[in-house]
Each structure stands twice: as structure tokens, then as C-alpha cells.
Amino acid sequence: MSIQACAELVERSDPDRFLSAMTAAPETRGALFVLYAFNLEVARAPWVTKEAMIAEMRLQWWADAIEEIYEGRDVRRHEVVSPLAALIADKGLERAAFDRLIEARRWDIYKEPHKDQAAFDQYISDTSAGLMWLAALALGANETHRGAFMDYGYATGVAALLRAIPALENAQKYPLVDGTPDGVSALANKALERLGTQKPLPKPVRAALRSGWMAKNTLKLAAQSPELVAAGGLNASEFGKKIKLLWLSVTGSY
Numbered sequence: 001m002s003i004q005a006c007a008e009l010v011e012r013s014d015p016d017r018f019l020s021a022m023t024a025a026p027e028t029r030g031a032l033f034v035l036y037a038f039n040l041e042v043a044r045a046p047w048v049t050k051e052a053m054i055a056e057m058r059l060q061w062w063a064d065a066i067e068e069i070y071e072g073r074d075v076r077r078h079e080v081v082s083p084l085a086a087l088i089a090d091k092g093l094e095r096a097a098f099d100r101l102i103e104a105r106r107w108d109i110y111k112e113p114h115k116d117q118a119a120f121d122q123y124i125s126d127t128s129a130g131l132m133w134l135a136a137l138a139l140g141a142n143e144t145h146r147g148a149f150m151d152y153g154y155a156t157g158v159a160a161l162l163r164a165i166p167a168l169e170n171a172q173k174y175p176l177v178d179g180t181p182d183g184v185s186a187l188a189n190k191a192l193e194r195l196g197t198q199k200p201l202p203k204p205v206r207a208a209l210r211s212g213w214m215a216k217n218t219l220k221l222a223a224q225s226p227e228l229v230a231a232g233g234l235n236a237s238e239f240g241k242k243i244k245l246l247w248l249s250v251t252g253s254y
Contacts, residue, residue, distance in 0.1 A: 006037035024207030046108035128157025135208035156212030184226035209254035
């Protein structure tokens with residue numbers, strides 16, 4: 001039950017986050033791999049079955065695992081749960097962010113759209129932004145940094161969701177409250193505004209932000225040409241993505 005297993009899981013199933021984690025200091029990469037592996041397991045739980053009850057049970061399994069960790073009970077042996085328990089104990093990560101992330105993913109089980117923009121925003125905050133905040137805490141961020149990471153995580157989550165719209169709609173999932181061109185453009189601009197609020201952050205925590213290294217480009221493109229969202233035209237080339245990440249890593253930027 002090792003960090004290596006988590007790293008391999010992330011490399012296979014979430015290669016962008018894997019690459020961003022590799023820009024962290026070697027001694028801190030393991031924390032990111034564990035958190036990203038946890039996120040993968042929770043995020044895919046609603047998608048591995050068409051049976052809502054089974055999907056609910058899979059998410060409840062993770063909710064129970066988190067409860068065991070924080071209540072100090074015997075922790076179930078699992079390639080992600082075991083290193084996650086050790087990481088939580090070592091870094092003192094807050095429980096609420098884990099609970100909210102798992103609960104938010106219950107929306108993915110069903111086909112009903114978000115009831116309003118506030119519900120959509122909460123979903124993005126609890127999933128993408130919540131994960132980014134946990135990653136930041138694991139790298140040494142403190143409470144004064146919370147707002148910056150939640151804003152950046154929100155923008156990153158919106159960008160990722162816009163890129164995923166064709167696949168989601170193919171699965172009969174319609175996450176956007178307003179999927180019209182004007183609505184998409186407004187959402188992208190709103191996310192860009194939150195992205196633009198960033199202030200200088202300590203170098204050790206910046207790798208957590210790099211998981212969203214393509215967010216700004218995605219959001220700008222969506223704001224300017226919202227028709228590209230449904231057409232699947234927001235994805236950059238793999239070469240271009242890696243060059244930009246390399247530049248951010250070398251310059252210490254995000």
C-alpha cells in the first residue's frame with residue numbers, strides 16, 4: 001500500500017495532474033499523488049456502474065473510510081486509503097474538505113441538472129477547488145492562502161468541465177445551468193475573474209496550482225468562442241501543454 005501505487009494510478013488515469021505533481025519538490029510529490037489518487041477513486045465511483053444504488057454504495061465506502069481515519073478507528077487496507085490515512089495524520093488535513101468532495105460527487109450519479117447557478121458553483125467549489133485546497137495544505141499552505149486556492153480551484157474546475165462537455169453530453173449529463181453561447185461565455189469570464197485575483201504565493205505551494213496550468217487558455221478560448229465547447233475544440237496539443245508546464249516549473253510560476 002504505497003505512494004508508488006498512487007503515483008502509478010494517477011499517471012495512468014489523470015496524466016495532467018501527474019505531470020503537474022512532478023513539478024513539486026521531490027520530497028512533496030508523494031502527498032500530491034496520494035490526494036490525486038483519492039480524487040480519482042471518488043470521481044470515477046459514479047461512472048463505473050449504471051446502477052444508482054451501487055454508485056451510492058461506492059461513494060459511501062469512501063465516506064466511511066474517511067470517517068474511520070478521522071475517528072482513529074482501524075483503517076481499511078487499500079492502496080489509496082492506507083497512504084491517505086498516513087498523509088492526513090502527518091499534515092493534519094481538514095476533514096470537511098474530504099466530506100464535501102465525496103458528497104458533491106453524488107450529483108454525478110444522476111442525470112438531473114444543477115438546479116441553479118449557486119448549486120453549480122458549490123459543486124465546483126467542493127470538487128475541484130476543495131481538492132486544490134487539500135493539495136495546498138499538504139504542501140504547507142495556511143489559512144491565509146485559502147481564498148486564493150479556492151478561487152484558482154474554481155477556475156480550474158470550470159475549465160476542466162468545459163473541456164469535458166462533449167463527453168458529458170454524450171452520457172446524457174448536462175451540467176451547465178445556461179448552455180447557450182452567451183451563458184458559456186459569461187461562465188468562462190466569471191472563472192477568469194476569479195483566476196485574475198491571484199497574489200504572490202510561497203514557492204513550495206505553487207505546484208498545487210499547476211494542476212490547472214491550462215485553465216486560463218481554456219477559459220479565454222471559451223469566452224471568445226463559446227461554440228467550441230460543444231464541438232470539443234478547447235483541448236490544446238500535448239506538446240503545447242507540456243512546453244507551458246515546463247516553462248511554469250522552470251520559472252517558479254503557476
